[in-house]
Amino acid sequence: MSGTSSLAAGQLLFQRDLRLAWRRWDQVTDPLVFFLMVTTLFPLSLSPELSRLRDVAPGVLWVAALLSSLLAADSLLKSDAQDGTLEQYVLSGQPLTLLLLAKTAAHWILSGLPLVLISPLVASALGVPGHALGVVMMSLVLGTLTLSLIGAIGAALTIGLRRGSLLLALLVLPLAMPLLIFGARAVELAIIGEAAAGPLYLLTAMLVLSMTLAPLTAAAAVRISID
């Protein structure tokens, strides 16, 4: 592997993770099914009336997306940590930050992107009007990307710990709350026909911040966890 550029290494890792997921399909479907089930719970428990569902739709969509991301975050590093591959990444001499960014990108395609793609369907079922669906998808793209990045930090800190998945959720939730607030706000504004640019800009800012800082932090956390 000597002489492989960092970029090429990242690309290889990205493709490898996608290929592996092809064989372990449940890693992809579990968060998605969870998202669908959670969003179904609300019409069942609250009211089937679309007008009432519309009021809670922003919150329901976003809480479900958040919980689903927390569920998925656990699988980012678990299998690699268990079979020793993670150590190989650290020892490989390639920049760990880039490798983790590649892994997070692949992870988002498998867990975040499906959510975004199915969100118009789910949102409509919750009474969200057609003109707001674009904002729903936009906010969820920004949000799930950021959640994958923050989730990577949590996953790196909790490698190998007993009840690590629960602890991961506990650690990531406070960091994810601002996302939840602005994401739901964006959808809320879109539903009533107002411009959602403000919250969307803030979501974008949070994404940019996470993209620059999260892989770096996660790399430091990986080194701390497996040394």
Next chain:
Amino acid sequence: MWTWFHKLSSPPHFYRVAGKMVPWFAWPAALLIVAALVGGLVLAPRDYQQGDAYRIMYVHAPSAWMSLMVYVVMAVSAAIGLIWRIKLAHAVAAGCAPIGATFTFAALATGALWGQPMWGTWWVWDARLTSELILLFLYLGYIALRSAIDDPQRADRASAVLAIVGVINVPIIHYSVVWWNTLHQAPSVTKMGAPTISLPMLIPLLMMLLGFTLYFVAVLLTRVRGEVLRRERNAGWIREGLAQ
């Protein structure tokens, strides 16, 4: 000066010095807090708009201030421990967490008790209250992470990363009332220029703030001494250190 600092980071020296320093912080803290209580509850005049309910400020504002200050101390010592690999700094960070968490809880509780009679609501999801609640969760997450990791070195360093990541919340809490339209009132003491609060009302507040800060140092030193004993497992100095 650096030699003094370097000496202090040696556990046996710290243990002894800290032990001597605790009463010097504890007693002035107790005096200041009692004086502030008398000043705030009895001597300070009744407020024109809020009547006697404003007296909650004398415990609410200092608690909130402490919740932020303690987190900064925690994050800074965690960073020092991580960068310069000083174990004592990690011990300081660990000692801060329970103190900060309880002050955050006190700030939220007294805030709710003040909010209900004055603004008609126990809670509102505005920027300041929400981010203070997030601060509580950050403290609890820090404590949970520490207790979940058995290896002390990994626990130190992992929780340090968490503390540093969470520090972004502190300026958000502080400036939330400036940046957003919140129910919580704007700063009246720390803004530039003279404070907008009258002097007889201000003095007990400042005394309580100072008292809480000295109290924090005393409690923190006690906790760190315990941490030091726990960490220096087989060091010979412990025998003499405990004898004192």
Next chain:
Amino acid sequence: MSLTAFLSMGGYAEFVWPSYAVVLTVLVWNVIAARRSHRRAAEEARRRLQISGTQS
């Protein structure tokens, strides 16, 4: 000012006194917990010294 007037806090007693009680509890608890933590650590350290003493 009479004691009852003071205690009633202008009618806001049910908010003011619980607030002070919460904070006082926090202050007291932190002192107790810190001292207990130190005491336990000292006991453990003494026990370890005894064990290693008898082993030498």
